[in-house]
Amino acid sequence: MIINHPLVGPRDAAEFTYLGDASLIDRPDWKNKNAPDVFHDYLYLRDNPAGLHRELWYHEQGDRSWLVVTRDTTTHEISKVELARDVAIARKRGK
Amino acid sequence: MRYSAWKVFWEGLTGNKGWTPQWREPEPKPEYDVIIVGGGGHGLATAYYLAKEHGITNVAVVEKGWIGGGNVGRNTTIVRSNYMLPGNEPFYELSMKLWENLEQDFNYNAMISQRGILNLSHSDPQHDAYARRGNAMQLVDAGAVLLGKEEVRKMCPFLDFDNARFPIRGGIWQPRGGTVRHDAVAWGYARGADSRGVDILQNCEVNGFILENGVCKGVETSRGTIRAKKVAVAVAGNSGKVMAKADMRLPIESHVLQAFVSEGLKPLIPGVITFGAGHFYVSQSDKGGLVFGGDIDGYNTYAQRGNLPVVEDVCEGGMALIPMIGRARLLRAWGGIMDMSMDGSPFITKTHIDGLHFNGGWCYGGFKATPASGFCYAHLLARGEPHEVATEYRLDRFRRGAMIDEKGQGAQPNLH
Ligand SMILES: Cc1cc2nc3c(=O)[nH]c(=O)nc-3n(C[C@H](O)[C@H](O)[C@H](O)COP(=O)(O)OP(=O)(O)OC[C@H]3O[C@@H](n4cnc5c(N)ncnc54)[C@H](O)[C@@H]3O)c2cc1C
Numbered sequence: 102m103i104i105n106h107p108l109v110g111p112r113d114a115a116e117f118t119y120l121g122d123a124s125l126i127d128r129p130d131w132k133n134k135n136a137p138d139v140f141h142d143y144l145y146l147r148d149n150p151a152g153l154h155r156e157l158w159y160h161e162q163g164d165r166s167w168l169v170v171t172r173d174t175t176t177h178e179i180s181k182v183e184l185a186r187d188v189a190i191a192r193k194r195g196k
Numbered sequence: 197m198r199y200s201a202w203k204v205f206w207e208g209l210t211g212n213k214g215w216t217p218q219w220r221e222p223e224p225k226p227e228y229d230v231i232i233v234g235g236g237g238h239g240l241a242t243a244y245y246l247a248k249e250h251g252i253t254n255v256a257v258v259e260k261g262w263i264g265g266g267n268v269g270r271n272t273t274i275v276r277s278n279y280m281l282p283g284n285e286p287f288y289e290l291s292m293k294l295w296e297n298l299e300q301d302f303n304y305n306a307m308i309s310q311r312g313i314l315n316l317s318h319s320d321p322q323h324d325a326y327a328r329r330g331n332a333m334q335l336v337d338a339g340a341v342l343l344g345k346e347e348v349r350k351m352c353p354f355l356d357f358d359n360a361r362f363p364i365r366g367g368i369w370q371p372r373g374g375t376v377r378h379d380a381v382a383w384g385y386a387r388g389a390d391s392r393g394v395d396i397l398q399n400c401e402v403n404g405f406i407l408e409n410g411v412c413k414g415v416e417t418s419r420g421t422i423r424a425k426k427v428a429v430a431v432a433g434n435s436g437k438v439m440a441k442a443d444m445r446l447p448i449e450s451h452v453l454q455a456f457v458s459e460g461l462k463p464l465i466p467g468v469i470t471f472g473a474g475h476f477y478v479s480q481s482d483k484g485g486l487v488f489g490g491d492i493d494g495y496n497t498y499a500q501r502g503n504l505p506v507v508e509d510v511c512e513g514g515m516a517l518i519p520m521i522g523r524a525r526l527l528r529a530w531g532g533i534m535d536m537s538m539d540g541s542p543f544i545t546k547t548h549i550d551g552l553h554f555n556g557g558w559c560y561g562g563f564k565a566t567p568a569s570g571f572c573y574a575h576l577l578a579r580g581e582p583h584e585v586a587t588e589y590r591l592d593r594f595r596r597g598a599m600i601d602e603k604g605q606g607a608q609p610n611l612h
Contacts, residue, residue, distance in 0.1 A: 149436030
């Protein structure tokens with residue numbers, strides 16, 4: 102698989118490590134009243150879809166940025182690559 | 197269909213025209229006592245033990261393709277019971293005991309070959325960890341032998357003992373481990389279940405569940421609605437997709453694992469050997485092919501094929517351990533979809549929906565579990581409570597902080 106990195110262009114997926122579903126960006130608030138439940142779901146449960154999947158990849162053997170890659174889990178086709186930072190800011194999860 | 201030496205002889209003389217199918221191709225009935233979703237090893241074993249151990253025969257196994265076309269026919273056939281944690285080891289040891297008697301039990305040649313599994317260690321700490329695991333195995337009489345370097349050399353003189361980076365320190369050997377003919381396991385269980393009255397419905401995909409007032413009353417399939425008192429899902433790599441039809445999210449991700457077979461060679465590899473420093477394992481089939489594999493590809497996928505970086509990684513592992521393997525040519529490679537769980541351990545459990553049961557999370561190691569998984573799932577379905585060796589395989593173990601994490605990797609399925 103080739104990941105078209107927004108900053109450094111097309112790179113072999115073997116340069117990256119994979120973390121998982123991009124919903125991991127949406128870490129819940131620990132002050133939440135039912136924090137144990139919300140954290141359980143956040144940490145352990147996954148949609149695991151057959152089809153489009155937004156997921157976190159880390160360019161470990163490269164520029165060390167985190168990316169959100171939109172990929173089809175039935176064909177491995179990658180349709181979108183974003184900097185995780187931009188996604189996090191848009192979701193008000195970072196600055 | 198029953199087999200005997202006489203039958204083989206007779207058919208040989210009469211043109212082999214008298215063989216009949218090993219199981220029926222029935223039409224779905226409107227209702228069953230139990231519907232098992234998924235005709236892999238686990239689903240078929242469950243049906244077999246439901247009929248044989250509990251006398252429950254009004255059962256259907258519903259399979260979207262053909263039985264044995266999933267992971268049960270794609271794995272590298274290794275069976276062993278060399279786990280460490282109390283939630284796991286008694287279960288896998290029960291499985292090993294069932295394997296040891298399986299051919300007599302279902303009267304089918306599954307080519308069960310207990311020629312031993314050797315896990316190599318490459319450092320003192322790793323060797324100590326294996327000693328500890330061996331002790332845990334001895335607690336359930338699984339049998340484990342800690343071997344020093346010279347003992348390993350006697351067994352496998354062809355290993356790269358003085359590898360500059362990962363010299364071999366020793367290993368742990370489970371003499372009862374080995375391999376089993378995977379397709380025959382599916383066929384043997386299917387034939388045994390069918391002959392006791394179980395309907396095996398192939399080319400029948402489950403597209404949804406009938407849920408009435410929070411109770412599961414059957415399934416919607418590509419061959420129509422089939423009602424049931426109990427529904428038991430065992431779809432391995434498709435767990436996420438299927439349970440989503442009941443609006444359930446699981447502690448599971450689907451990943452691809454690849455396997456490789458070389459051209460046929462003379463007898464070479466005595467049992468199963470695993471590299472302790474990289475991810476590589478190998479055995480030799482009766483036809484002579486080296487059967488080997490390594491890591492999962494590492495990203496979510498439902499495509500039953502892997503990518504080249506892992507092919508390279510597996511072959512590098514092979515070269516580091518057995519340099520002569522470089523002379524063998526690769527014949528075939530394929531992939532299967534693994535239900536990788538958050539702690540690397542499986543589930544055999546009820547769900548929050550009455551009547552709906554779930555079996556999954558087998559990761560890359562569910563073939564060895566096939567007999568015990570079917571045995572314990574049948575127990576759960578028939579008695580309504582878990583079998584004593586499968587009490588820890590519940591979906592709520594993460595909420596309770598009772599994970600069974602053999603590798604100690606945490607909630608990162610691609611590292612288990
Ligand atoms: C390459 C590879 C190597 C492996 N090596 C080993 C090994 O050496 N030792 C070991 O112990 N384990 C190994 N495993 C793991 C083992 O094969 C699996 O954990 C185990 O087979 C899973 O259980 P199963 O046999 O029931 O799965 P499967 O055979 O996959 O059965 C699930 C069935 O469900 C069906 N299904 C899915 N969705 C639906 C639906 N909607 N409706 C109806 N049916 C459906 C599928 O078609 C499939 O037939 C390996 C796996 C792979 C892929």
